[in-house]
Amino acid sequence: MTNATDFLTLSNGVKIPSIGFGTWQTPEGEAAAEAVRTAIEAGYRHIDTAQAYGNEKSVGDGIRRSGINRDDLFVTTKLTNDNHTYEITKSSFEQSLKDLGLDYVDLFLIHWPRPMKFRDNWQKANSETWKAMEELYEDGKIRAIGVSNFMPLHLSALFDTAKIAPMVNQIRLCPGCTQDEVVRYSREKGMILEAYSPLGTGRIFDADDIRFLSSKYGKSIAQISIRWSLQMGFLPLPKSVNEERIRSNIDVFDFELSDEDMEFLSGSTGVAGGAPDPDNMPF
Numbered sequence: 001m002t003n004a005t006d007f008l009t010l011s012n013g014v015k016i017p018s019i020g021f022g023t024w025q026t027p028e029g030e031a032a033a034e035a036v037r038t039a040i041e042a043g044y045r046h047i048d049t050a051q052a053y054g055n056e057k058s059v060g061d062g063i064r065r066s067g068i069n070r071d072d073l074f075v076t077t078k079l080t081n082d083n084h085t086y087e088i089t090k091s092s093f094e095q096s097l098k099d100l101g102l103d104y105v106d107l108f109l110i111h112w113p114r115p116m117k118f119r120d121n122w123q124k125a126n127s128e129t130w131k132a133m134e135e136l137y138e139d140g141k142i143r144a145i146g147v148s149n150f151m152p153l154h155l156s157a158l159f160d161t162a163k164i165a166p167m168v169n170q171i172r173l174c175p176g177c178t179q180d181e182v183v184r185y186s187r188e189k190g191m192i193l194e195a196y197s198p199l200g201t202g203r204i205f206d207a208d209d210i211r212f213l214s215s216k217y218g219k220s221i222a223q224i225s226i227r228w229s230l231q232m233g234f235l236p237l238p239k240s241v242n243e244e245r246i247r248s249n250i251d252v253f254d255f256e257l258s259d260e261d262m263e264f265l266s267g268s269t270g271v272a273g274g275a276p277d278p279d280n281m282p283f
């Protein structure tokens with residue numbers, strides 16, 4: 001891998017740029033539009049948003065402002081929690097297309113496996129949702145489909161009725177939060193692991209005991225963390241609204257972390273927070 005436009009290949013053959021630009025907690029409006037435009041100008045070719053982030057319209061604006069050819073970009077959005085089940089999945093997907101101002105998305109994910117609204121019948125809700133997503137995929141409106149925050153038990157339930165296996169599982173992964181069992185299971189089923197919060201949603205910067213790596217490699221803690229993610233075989237989705245950080249977060253292809261330092265970072269449990277429990281989220 002030599003730059004942010006290098007690809008991983010999903011199980012259906014679709015190529016996905018090896019770093020994505022995260023937009024969680026980037027507010028709708030100028031902030032999101034300019035962050036996305038800047039990211040594309042800096043070299044990102046993969047943008048990650050979600051219905052729940054409330055910024056799809058501005059993400060779309062940013063894409064248009066960049067002037068990039070649509071087909072040179074990989075765009076992901078996610079189905080929000082209240083929109084599970086067959087009909088609403090389809091109608092809310094159409095709304096996402098409208099908000100983004102696109103006529104297809106590259107990747108559509110179920111955001112959470114067991115939201116409040118479907119806590120007692122989540123298996124059925126996910127099964128119906130997935131059927132709708134499979135149809136949208138077969139209709140060519142989505143180039144790949146997947147899930148987010150799914151644990152092995154949620155995936156296993158999905159496989160009971162799925163015709164098409166998810167191609168991606170997007171979960172929280174950062175130094176010290178490696179979710180080994182989820183990663184192993186997802187890979188066994190052919191999924192690529194995307195890493196949201198690769199900087200621990202900013203918490204990595206408070207972790208004193210990994211700071212020495214910054215001087216050792218002459219790289220920022222953000223770059224060390226993103227590099228760790230790439231060497232783990234994950235697809236990191238760093239978020240920033242700051243131009244300099246946006247640029248530096250993809251300047252991670254001119255160094256390599258040693259096996260020893262990789263192990264140290266993986267084992268730095270809790271320095272940047274752990275994984276959420278998707279069965280008990282308050283939404």
Ligand code: A2P
Binds near residue numbers: 196222223245246249
């Ligand atoms: P900002 O948007 O102001 O740059 P994560 O990607 O794990 O969700 O982390 C995002 C958080 O980390 C945001 O608060 C973001 O703030 C901050 N951040 C992103 N890149 C950097 C960087 N290179 N240096 C310091 N903070 C960063």
